[in-house]
Amino acid sequence: MKIAVCIKRVPDMEARFRIAGDGASVDETGLKFTISDFDEWAVEYALQVKEKQGSGEVVVISLGPDTVQETIRKALAMGADRGVQLKADKIPFDGLAIARALAAELQGGGYDLILFGKVAVDSSNGVTGVMVAELLGLPVVTSVSKLEIANGRGTAERALEGAVEVVEFPLPAVLTVDQGLVAQARYPALKGIMAAKKKPLEVKPAQLGAVQVAVSKMELPAERAAGRIVGEGSAAVPELVRLLQNEAKVL
Amino acid sequence: MANVLAFAETRGGELRKTGLEAVTVARKLADASGGGEVHAMLVGAPGVAKFAETLGAHGADVVLVVEGAGFAQYNPEATAATAAARIKEGGYRAAVFSASAQGSDLAPRVAAKLGVGLASDVTAVEVQGDAVVVRHPVNTGKVVATVKVTGTPAVISVRPGAIAPVQAAKAGRVESVAPAADPAASRVVVKEVRQGSTGKLDLAEAPVIVSGGRGLKAKENFKLVEDLADAFGNAAVGATRAVTDDGWRPHSDQIGQTGRVVSPNLYVAVGISGAIQHIAGMRTSKTIVAINKDKDAPIFKVADYGIVGDVFDVVPALTAAVREAKKAG
Numbered sequence: 001m002k003i004a005v006c007i008k009r010v011p012d013m014e015a016r017f018r019i020a021g022d023g024a025s026v027d028e029t030g031l032k033f034t035i036s037d038f039d040e041w042a043v044e045y046a047l048q049v050k051e052k053q054g055s056g057e058v059v060v061i062s063l064g065p066d067t068v069q070e071t072i073r074k075a076l077a078m079g080a081d082r083g084v085q086l087k088a089d090k091i092p093f094d095g096l097a098i099a100r101a102l103a104a105e106l107q108g109g110g111y112d113l114i115l116f117g118k119v120a121v122d123s124s125n126g127v128t129g130v131m132v133a134e135l136l137g138l139p140v141v142t143s144v145s146k147l148e149i150a151n152g153r154g155t156a157e158r159a160l161e162g163a164v165e166v167v168e169f170p171l172p173a174v175l176t177v178d179q180g181l182v183a184q185a186r187y188p189a190l191k192g193i194m195a196a197k198k199k200p201l202e203v204k205p206a207q208l209g210a211v212q213v214a215v216s217k218m219e220l221p222a223e224r225a226a227g228r229i230v231g232e233g234s235a236a237v238p239e240l241v242r243l244l245q246n247e248a249k250v251l
Numbered sequence: 252m253a254n255v256l257a258f259a260e261t262r263g264g265e266l267r268k269t270g271l272e273a274v275t276v277a278r279k280l281a282d283a284s285g286g287g288e289v290h291a292m293l294v295g296a297p298g299v300a301k302f303a304e305t306l307g308a309h310g311a312d313v314v315l316v317v318e319g320a321g322f323a324q325y326n327p328e329a330t331a332a333t334a335a336a337r338i339k340e341g342g343y344r345a346a347v348f349s350a351s352a353q354g355s356d357l358a359p360r361v362a363a364k365l366g367v368g369l370a371s372d373v374t375a376v377e378v379q380g381d382a383v384v385v386r387h388p389v390n391t392g393k394v395v396a397t398v399k400v401t402g403t404p405a406v407i408s409v410r411p412g413a414i415a416p417v418q419a420a421k422a423g424r425v426e427s428v429a430p431a432a433d434p435a436a437s438r439v440v441v442k443e444v445r446q447g448s449t450g451k452l453d454l455a456e457a458p459v460i461v462s463g464g465r466g467l468k469a470k471e472n473f474k475l476v477e478d479l480a481d482a483f484g485n486a487a488v489g490a491t492r493a494v495t496d497d498g499w500r501p502h503s504d505q506i507g508q509t510g511r512v513v514s515p516n517l518y519v520a521v522g523i524s525g526a527i528q529h530i531a532g533m534r535t536s537k538t539i540v541a542i543n544k545d546k547d548a549p550i551f552k553v554a555d556y557g558i559v560g561d562v563f564d565v566v567p568a569l570t571a572a573v574r575e576a577k578k579a580g
C-alpha cells in the first residue's frame with residue numbers, strides 16, 4: 001500500500017506560552033517543536049501497516065517554513081520513505097487554505113490511504129483532513145481509534161460521546177487518527193536517524209488557498225479565580241454541599 | 252436581514268442538547284445581524300419532525316426536516332451534501348454546528364463543499380460589522396484565540412456545553428427538505444453504534460460530569476464515581492487517560508488533550524492529579540470540585556472547591572449528601 005501522512009510541526013505543549021509582540025501569535029523564542037501527537041501516531045500506524053505487509057511506501061508531507069524539514073526528518077528517522085515540504089512563510093490558521101495546498105500535492109499521487117491527525121494540538125481545529133478528502137472527492141472517516149483493512153475495504157471504530165461507532169468504507173480513503181490506533185509512537189533509533197539524512201526530501205512551493213479564517217488576537221486565558229480548600233476528609237462534605245447550593249448554585 | 256442555519260443534531264432518534272446549543276448560537280447571530288430568521292436543520296428517521304416544537308421554543312423560525320429511513324443513523328456523506336446544498340440555496344449568512352463527535356465530522360465536510368473556512372470548537376460568538384468573530388482555545392487551552400471569519404457563509408462549530416441553550420419562542424414552522432444525495436449511495440456507512448456503560452447522559456450533554464482518576468486504585472472502585480453521578484441525577488462519567496489506558500473505562504470516556512473537551516456546569520475530579528493534558532479538556536467548566544489526598548496536587552490550582560482527603564472516605568459521604576440535597580430541593 002502507498003500511504004501518505006500529513007504531519008504538522010507544533011510547539012511542545014508542556015511550555016509556558018507567552019504572547020508575541022503582534023498580539024496575535026505565540027512568542028516562539030525558547031519553545032521546543034515536535035510532530036503534533038496525533039500525526040505522530042498516524043506515522044506510526046503507516047509504518048506498522050508497511051511492516052506487516054512487507055511492502056509499500058510511506059510518504060510524509062508537511063506544510064510550512066524550512067523549519068518543518070526537521071519535523072519531516074524525524075518521521076523519516078522513524079522509518080518513512082520520503083518527505084515533501086510544501087514551502088510557505090508561515091502556517092496559516094485557516095484549515096481550508098492548508099487543505100487546498102495539501103490536496104494539490106496529494107492529487108494523482110496514487111495513495112491507498114491518506115492519514116491526518118484528528119486535530120493539530122496547536123490550532124485545535126480538527127478540520128484539515130476532512131477538507132482534503134472533500135477536495136479530492138475521497139471518502140473520509142474521522143477520529144479513527146481502531147482499524148482493519150482487507151480486500152480494498154476498511155472497518156474503523158470511532159469514539160462518540162459515550163458510545164463507539166463502527167464504520168465501513170472503501171479504499172482509497174482519508175482517515176483522521178485518534179488515540180488508541182497505536183499504543184505509542186516509536187523513538188527513532190540511531191540507525192534510523194543516520195538513514196534519514198539520505199532519504200529524499202523534496203521542497204515545493206505551497207499553493208495555499210485564500211484565508212477566510214484568521215486569528216486577530218491571542219491571549220492567555222483568564223486565570224480561574226483562586227479556588228479554596230474547603231476542608232479535609234468527609235467532615236468537609238456538608239460545607240462543600242452548602243457552597244455548591246448557595247454560592248456556585250449548581251446543586 | 253440575514254438568515255442563519257443551525258444544524259440540530261440527533262442521535263439514536265433523540266434530539267441532542269448540542270442541537271439546541273447550535274440553535275441558540277444561530278439565534279444570537281441572526282439577531283445581531285439585523286434580525287434574520289433561524290432555520291434549524293433536523294435530519295433523521297421518519298418521525299424526527301416531532302422535535303420541531305422544541306427547536307421553535309429555542310428560537311428556530313423554520314425547521315427544515317430531512318426525513319428518511321437512510322438517516323436513522325448518522326449518514327455523513329448524504330447529510331453533508333444535503334446541508335451544503337440547502338445552505339447554498341438559502342443564501343445564509345452563517346451556519347452553526349456543534350463541535351461534538353458528529354458535528355466535528357460534519358462541519359468541515361460542509362464548509363469544504365461550500366468552499367469556505369471553518370471556525371471550529373468556539374466558546375463565544377459575536378458579529379462585528381461584516382465579520383463573525385469567535386473565541387477558540389488553542390494550544391491545549393493554554394492560549395485563547397480571537398478568530399475572525401470573513402467567508403460567506405461563516406461556518407462555525409460550537410464547543411459542547413460552552414453556550415447554554417436559551418428559550419426564545421419562535422414559530423418553528425416545519426418545511427420538508429429533500430435529501431441532496433441518496434443516503435444508500437454513501438461510501439462511508441455506519442454499521443453499528445455500540446453504547447457505552449454510561450447510560451443515557453453523555454459527556455457532551457451532561458450538566459454535571461464526575462470524573463475518576465488513578466486515585467481510585469482499581470476498576471471496581473469506579474462504582475464510587477458512578478454512584479456519585481447517579482446521586483446528581485444529571486451527571487455523566489468521565490476519566491483520565493491513565494484510567495482509560497489501563498482499560499478501567501472506555502477511551503470514549505477520556506477527557507483531555509487527546510480525549511474529549513467538555514464544559515459542564517459542574518466538574519467533579521475524583522482522585523485525579525490534574526496533569527496539563529487532563530486540564531486541557533475541562534478547564535472551561537463553570538465550577539470545578541477536586542477530591543485528592545495530596546494537598547499539593549495540581550488539580551487544586553484549577554478547582555473552585557477542594558477537599559483534601561481519601562476518595563474512599565469523601566466520595567461516599569458526598570454521594571449521600573448530594574442525594575439528601577436533591578431530595579430536599
Ligand SMILES: Cc1cc2nc3c(=O)[nH]c(=O)nc-3n(C[C@H](O)[C@H](O)[C@H](O)COP(=O)(O)OP(=O)(O)OC[C@H]3O[C@@H](n4cnc5c(N)ncnc54)[C@H](O)[C@@H]3O)c2cc1C
Pocket residue numbers: 037463464465466467490491492493494505506507508509510511521522523524525526527528529532542543544545548560561562563
Ligand atoms: C501526549 C499526551 C497526551 C495526554 N492526553 C491526556 C488526556 O487527554 N487526558 C488525560 O487525562 N491525560 C492525558 N495524558 C496523561 C496525563 O499526562 C496524566 O498522566 C494523566 O492525566 C494522569 O491521570 P490521573 O490523574 O488519573 O493519574 P495520576 O497522575 O497518577 O494521579 C492520581 C491522583 O490520585 C491521587 N490519589 C491517590 N490515591 C488517592 C486516594 N485514595 N484518595 C484521593 N486521592 C488519591 C494522587 O494524589 C494523584 O494526584 C496525556 C499525556 C501525554 C504525554
Ligand SMILES: Nc1ncnc2c1ncn2[C@@H]1O[C@H](COP(=O)(O)O)[C@@H](O)[C@H]1O
Pocket residue numbers: 006007008009036038039061062063064091095098115116117118119120121123124125126127128129
Ligand atoms: N501545516 C501542515 N502540514 C501538514 N499537515 C498539516 C498541517 N496542518 C495541519 N495538518 C494536518 O491536518 C491535521 C488537522 O489539523 P487542524 O485542522 O489544524 O486541526 C493535522 O493533524 C495534520 O495531520
